[in-house]
Amino acid sequence: MKAKDLKEYQAILDERRNAILDAARKAREEELAMDTDDLPDEMDLATAEYNQSLIFRLRGREKVLLKKIDSAIERIKNGEYGICEGCGGKISPKRLRARPVTTFCIECKESQEQTERGFR
Numbered sequence: 431m432k433a434k435d436l437k438e439y440q441a442i443l444d445e446r447r448n449a450i451l452d453a454a455r456k457a458r459e460e461e462l463a464m465d466t467d468d469l470p471d472e473m474d475l476a477t478a479e480y481n482q483s484l485i486f487r488l489r490g491r492e493k494v495l496l497k498k499i500d501s502a503i504e505r506i507k508n509g510e511y512g513i514c515e516g517c518g519g520k521i522s523p524k525r526l527r528a529r530p531v532t533t534f535c536i537e538c539k540e541s542q543e544q545t546e547r548g549f550r
Contacts, residue, residue, distance in 0.1 A: 443502055446530070447503075
């Protein structure tokens with residue numbers, strides 16, 4: 431893969447990583463600002479707890495995505511970025527732009543998903 435393309439993917443990954451970290455910082459600040467003693471009734475408290483639960487689930491997903499982003503950045507550094515873990519072929523630039531953390535070409539990913547569906 432060309433150095434120019436790798437820099438482009440690195441920039442995309444860095445941008446997504448920073449956006450996730452900024453959102454987490456903002457959520458943390460807002461969370462610290464909310465005091466459950468200020469909520470007037472049980473419905474408000476229940477809504478606040480539901481929202482907090484949702485935020486924790488989203489943070490969990492973001493944590494997984496951050497690990498994938500870090501792994502993709504490491505693959506760029508190691509010269510392994512854009513190589514399918516399934517077949518060893520090249521992952522198309524179109525797929526990498528759509529999902530820069532991917533480790534499979536579209537054919538291998540479709541095959542993996544079909545296998546997963548068979549186990550359900």
